[in-house]
Amino acid sequence: MVTLLLDVTRLEVVLSGTERVLARRTESLKIAREQITKVQLTDDGWPWLRGVPSPGTAVRGVIAMGTWAAAGTTDFVIVRRHRPGVVIDLSEDAEFQRVVLTTRHGVALVQALHLDAPDGPDEVTEIGAGTAD
DSSP states (O other): OOEEEEOSSEEEEEOOHHHHHHHTOSSOEEEEGGGEEEEEEESOSGGGOOSEEEEEEEETTTEEEEEEEETTEEEEEEEETTOOEEEEEEOTTSSOSEEEEEOTTHHHHHHHHTSOOOSSOEEHHHHHHTOOO
16 A cells, blocks of 8 residues: 655655556655645545556556556556545646545545645654644
8 A cells, every 4th residue: 555645845655566566666656735736535546547557557446556648648546446545636747637546544635735734744644643743
């Protein structure tokens, strides 16, 4: 499962070794906070996928990881099974137009993006549990 780190300047989607291989990405995804235009919760990330893996890995209904390309759009996805997650829309100057992630911490992420961020990065799980400074 991805780890989400949020600080004053950016959201970082930290990928595990397996996620890096399946997503065909060598490093974490770093998104400047000002590039985030909208965050939505979803019960299932699959309906939000658009296009085809380019590069990425897909096993229908099981996993979708990597870059998804469609006519005029490029999204980054880490979707597992039909589980809840978040859909993050990004500004035009971002690397991707949309990020779709399966995560149990979607509510905490939405809440954290509306709060004044702490000085250092915190795991979103800690923010959701109320243990962040």
